[in-house]
Every structure is written in C-alpha cells, then in structure tokens.
Amino acid sequence: MTHSEAELSPAHPKKSFVQTLELDLRLLGMIGAFAILCIGFDLVTGGRFLTPRNIFNLTIQTVSVAIMATGMVFVIVTRHIDLSVGALLATCSAVMAMTQTEILPNMLGLGLGHPLIPWVTIVFGILVGTLIGAFHGWLVGYLTIPAFIVTLGGLLIWRNVGWYMTSGKTIGPLDPTFMKFGGINGTLGATWSWVAGLLALAAALYGLWASRKNKLRHGFPVKPLWAEGVLAALISGAILGFVAILNAYEVPLARLKRDFEAQGLTLPEGYTEAYGIPISVLLLIFIAVGMTMLARRTRLGRYIFAAGGNPDAAELSGINTRLLTVKIFALMGALCAISAVVASARLTNHSNDIGTLDELRVIAAAVIGGTALAGGFGTIHGAILGALIMQSLQSGMAMVGVDAPLQNIVVGAVLVLAVLIDILYRRKTGAR
C-alpha cells in the first residue's frame, strides 16, 4: 500500500533541511533577493529604508498593483495577456468618482455623506469592471481575437473612456468612508491589528494541522513533526513580526493634535497612537487568500491551470475553455475595479492619469513572481512578492536619489534578468 520514506531512502541521498520542510526553493530565492534588496537599501540610506514608517508606506504603495497582479497570474497562466488593466482601473475609478460625487448625491438625491454612498459606489464599480473584463474575455474566447490585440485596443479605449466621462477633470474629494480603503486614511490601530494578526495565526496553524491530519487519514507520507514545528514557528514569526512593525509606526504628534482639536479636545500629555495594519493591506491579504484558494482548491482554478498547461487536453476533458476565458477576464476586471478603489482612495481623488503604466507593473510583478508566459505555471503569493520587489526597488532608488530615467532603466533590466534567472532555474530543475 503506502511506501514510507524509509523504504525509499537507500536509493535517495538524505534530504536536506529545506526539502524536509517542503518549502518552494523558488520562493525562498525570491525572499532572499528581496531581503538582500531591503538590507542593501537600508545600508545605503543609512537606516532609513527599514523603518516602520517606510515599511508601512511600501505596503500601501504595493497594494493596488499587487491586487491586479493576482488576477494577471490567471490570465498569463492560460497563455493570454491583459494590457488594459491600468486603463480599466482608470475607467472604474472615473465611474466610481462620478457615482459618489455626482450621481448618487445629486442626481439620485442621497446628498453628500449619505452612509450608503461608498458601498453602492464600490459595488457598482466592481460590476462595471467585471462586465468590461467579461466583454474582453468574450472577444478573446468566443470570437478568438488574440488577447494581446483585444487588450491593446482596450488600453486606448478605457483610458480615454475614463477621460471622456470626467471631461479630464480631477474629481474629489471622495467620500470619507471610501477613502478609508486608501491606506493611511484607514488603519486598524494597534489593538485590532493584534486581533487580526492572531486570527490569521490561528487560521494558518489550523490549516497546517488539518492538512497533516488529512494526509495521515489517507496514509500519505507526512513531514516529521519537528519540521511542522519549524514551519509553524516561521509562519508565526512572520505574521506577528509584520503586525509589530506596522504597530510601531505611530501617528505623528501634529496630526494627533489636529484630530483631537477637530473633536474639541486637547491632546493628553504623553498620548501616542499607532497606525497598525492599513485596511487596504488587509484587503490585499483577503484577496490573496481567496485567489490562492481559487487556484488550488476549486474546479475553476484546476481548469485554469489545465487549460494553461495543455488547452487541447482541457477541451477534450470536457472543459468549456471559451467560457473559462470569459471568467478569467471577468475576474481580472473585478480586481481592476477593487484596485481602482484603493488607488483613488489613496490619492483622495480621481485624476485622469491614475493607473498609467500599471499594466506594465502588473505584468512585471506576475512575471518576476514566477508566472511563466508559456502558460501553466504561476502562484498568487509569487506575484504579490513580485509586486513588493518592484515597489521596493522603485522607492528604494528614489530614496537613494537615483535619477528618474535611471530608475526605470534599472527596473527594466531587473525584469529581464528575473525572467532569465527563472528560465535557468527551470532548466536546471527540469521543470521545463
């Protein structure tokens, strides 16, 4: 029946530490590169890069691109591409800006500041994004126009639909609740951040335990207990460390004073308040978990990867690959709309050039994160890490004072280099 590791071991050399933990080497490599990058910038800037404040800023700057990158993974895995995400973000942002400042308060007469406004706006924005995405998917899947062309057209069209709708004006200020999704304007504070962190920790540990129990039930080989322990410790350290860092960033005194005065109070002596986890980061975490579940544990996800690995096989297995394409692009559209919420809320207004060049950042994030353009391979956490690496590189260079053109040259070179390393790694491990 089951073949335990002991039976096989004479033929195999002893497993290394990393193999026993069953960690993804590729992921470790990326984390290592990221760590070197961060430490390098920290040294060059004299300790200004790895401060709670800068880490906080990095996370909120990454969210918008990272959210879209999770969707781009599915698009690229199925051998398509979406060049229109930045433009689609702009259209969704314009639609939502108009909805919350013009349509709902004035035309429908809810009045500014009505509690329903942000929620109706967000739902409507996601609906618009989903529909536009589904339309792209229909053109690609059913009318068999290459995705490159459909979304290249989309890039021009949606960028300018957004412009046309707002007549090119910057629209703001946005609804105060809506702006809580932007980052610094909406954070959990210290206490709730710890609560969120502990909940995440509990969920992660339960996940480890349930997976082990299930494997044992079927009689499959499992990791030694000490390896599970090390893994659990690593996860706990990462989650709690992350919360601790974000909680270490305190609201500046001047701002606290202003907030207190706004409520007619005076700031007590020695009072401090931490920002904690931004709501936008929490949103990204939920999306990342949801998308990972979708990729690994649902039929839809299985079909996405099957169709990416071998489209003919997927079709012959009875998978409706055309409808699948529509679903993938619709999901991409929905994620663009969610990114539009975060991006416009962070800027506190909708501006004409919002999301410009985001398509390149999103594709680069997915590709640096190990999504293979040939299809079939890619992970959600890789894409998010890719987005984080890109953003760190960009803000690190800005902090060091690298000239703007040089920054872009470096980012471009890093993208090409990352793909080269990936190709060499795959060739070496024989995984195509």
Add this chain to the structure above:
Amino acid sequence: MIDRTGTPLVEMRDICISFGGVHAVDHVSVNLYPGEVVGLLGHNGAGKSTLIKILSGAYRMDSGEIRINGERAEIHNPRDARRYNIETIYQTLALADNLDAASNLFLGRELVTPFGLVDDDAMEAETRKIMARLNPNFKKFNEPVSALSGGQRQSVAIARAVYFDARILIMDEPTAALGPHETQMVAELIEQLKAQGIGIFLISHDIHDVMKLCDRASVMKNGQLVGTVDVDKVTDDDLLGMIILGKHPGEQAEA
C-alpha cells in the same frame, strides 16, 4: 465468439465531415458490439482518427447518425460523449503536463469535498488504487506528468479512460509510444476489458496489432470505408491490400 445478433453498442451511420472542401470522412458506417474490439486501419490521413473524434465529441459531423444501444445519440462535445460513457485515449494522450497524475485522471470530473472544493487527497488515494492495478511500478504521484516517462504517461491516460466505468473505449494508437513490455500490458488490459463487455475501437496502422487484438477490422482509405472484415477470416496480405490498394478481398461481405 462475439454475439452480433442483438443491438450494437455503437452504430455510426453514413458519417460525413469535411474541412475546407476536403472530405475527411465520406459516408462511412461502422459499428461495435459489447465485448468486441474493432480495429480501424488505414494510412495516415485516411480519416480514421477524424471518424473517431466525431464519436468522442472532439469534432462535429456534417451529416450522419450515431446510435448508442440502438438509440439516437447527440454528441456535440467531449462532455456529451462522457455522458454516454464513451472514453477516449488520444494518440497525443491529452494530458496537462503541468499537473500531477491525479489531477489529470480526474480532470473535468474532480472529486469534491462537501464544501465544493477539490479534494486532492481523495483523488490521489483513488489514483494510487487504480495505478496499483494498471502499472504497479508507478510511484510519481506528486510530480507533474511532464516528469514521467512515455509509458508512465500512457498509463495515466489509460487509467483516466478506464476509471470512470467506460462502456465504449476508443484507443488511438495506444501502443505507439510503448516498449514491448508495456505493449503486452496494454494487450492484457484489452482482454480484461473485453471480458467486462466493454466495446473498444482500436485505431492503429500496425496490422500485427490489429490481427492480434481485434475481432473485426474496418479499413479506411481517403476518407472512405474500404470494408469491414472478420480478422479470423483474412490474412495480413488481405488487410494490406485493403489499406494500400483499397481493394476488398472478394468473398468477404460487408459486416
């Protein structure tokens, strides 16, 4: 001996399909009885794979009729074919190289948990069971099938076809990529499936395979059916004559 007095398991009548003016399959009729193996012979491009892809739902015929157990069947796509318990082992194997054996075996028919999530562990357990029967040497359950040898990949494709209670099995060149030992395993499997009353269409261009494994052989040339013969009543040369010259051996009547 095959009992051909009852209703055929499959009847394909007067099937036509053309691609851009080329008659790939031109008024072809074949049938298949339970527990029977019918070989489809012909050169490359004779239309045998095309004919069979109509039955498996990969192509839609232009005209003609398919009857399963005497009842008219509507097969428009691979999902329809699967509903009629028609399973196919394609020449290309039709495996998603980036997925592991279990994911390929259950592709399109995943086992799910009560919450509707795919149950990978249950699928792996089932895959281990059927592989223990089909190919006991198979061990690479957690690797993508791109890491498997030709024979191992073939056994995944075969496992997929036989796992889901096929009644009609289509094998397109099942032994083309196999060594002698594995070819023998396929031959044994075919005997086993025949005994269970499964009907098998075996596409091959190897006459010896057909002579050894099949009960009847239908020969195609240039999209048309040359004829169908009882394998016991013909020689290798008769079959060769049919394949190369399109010549029907005189006394044999259409089956």
